Amino acid sequence: MDTLERFAEAKLAALAERKLRRSLHETAPCGPVGVKRNGRALISFCSNDYLNLSQHPAVKRAAVEATERWGAGAGASRLVTGNHPLFAALERRLARLKGTDDACVFGSGYLANLGIVPSLVGAGDLIVADELSHACLRAGASLAHARVEIFRHNDLDHAEALLAEHRAGHGRALLLTDGVFSMDGDLAPVAALAGIAAAHDTWLMTDDAHGIGVVGGGRGSSFVGGAKTEVPLQMGTLSKAVGSYGGYLCAAQPVIDLIRTRARPFIYSTGLPPGVVAASIAALDLIANDPDLVAAPLRKASFFCARLNLPAPESCIVPILLGAPERALAASRLLEDEGVLVTAIRPPTVPEGTARLRLTFSAGHDDGDIERLAEIVRARILDRDER
């Protein structure tokens, strides 16, 4: 065997030893919340399709019709082939939902963050970020070559102290946070962060991948509690509650024009296929016009938490912390035996010692199934801990 294959095998063996090797399991979607794996039907409590819009008839029809009319792929970058008319319609809807001048759609949320952050700050500038910010926000920060300072999760005093210490010595500054934290489900204190950022001439950017369609009446974490917090850079994804694929930034006109001119994943990567863009448009229309649908995922998560006397959730993501990776894997296997799919989340996705089950609730979950899940978690996962 050559050195490359030997390297890969040794690395995988070391990860397997620590229960950190990952593998793919063939899993076919089957209805709004069902999947089929190993020939068995399971109810999934781990999808980010919070409104089940990937399965909505109007969304699927939009994708099919656009594909029939315009084809399966985009052909090139939006700056090269010419901008498909569907993009303007999608970006208008995003800007309206978020209350900004305009929006820029990227190939994915990950690509959006890789493009936005280095377009706004660089060497000699400052980035201050929450320690639990998503991996792609951190990756965007490292591509920027700016100084990066990390504050303790949701710790406003720490964020402010870092800005007080470092802001003066740097040119431009960005404050980065998830709006809804992907693995914990809690909200960032967006209004307070906006105040701190403004006081230190720093631009606040929220990653609202888990906020759009679910919190703030579907408009995201800048709208929680009814009032709008001015967040100049609202980023998110079309791949979760929107049920389709892609990423976006909502911001003021000159900012969006700069991003379209300078963000490398926008310039050097192919535009999204027409069917995907059309699906996002149809899904955003449903989100804007169906408040009951938008409210459902958090209501389902609250029902589950109440059954277990867990604190009331702030989003439809509910973590059950178990500690060691093997404990999370065992709990996931136990649930699969009971007909429920919940993937174990292990480091480095979450910090060392905090492996967990990450349960997500969607509009289409049946209350009876949620009750049954709560009972299994109580009797066979949580009670075991207390002994």
Ligand SMILES: *Cc1c(COP(=O)(O)O)cnc(C)c1O
């Ligand atoms: C999923 C996720 C992303 C990436 O979005 P994709 O469209 O899936 O690439 C970015 N940020 C957060 C917080 C996420 O959870």
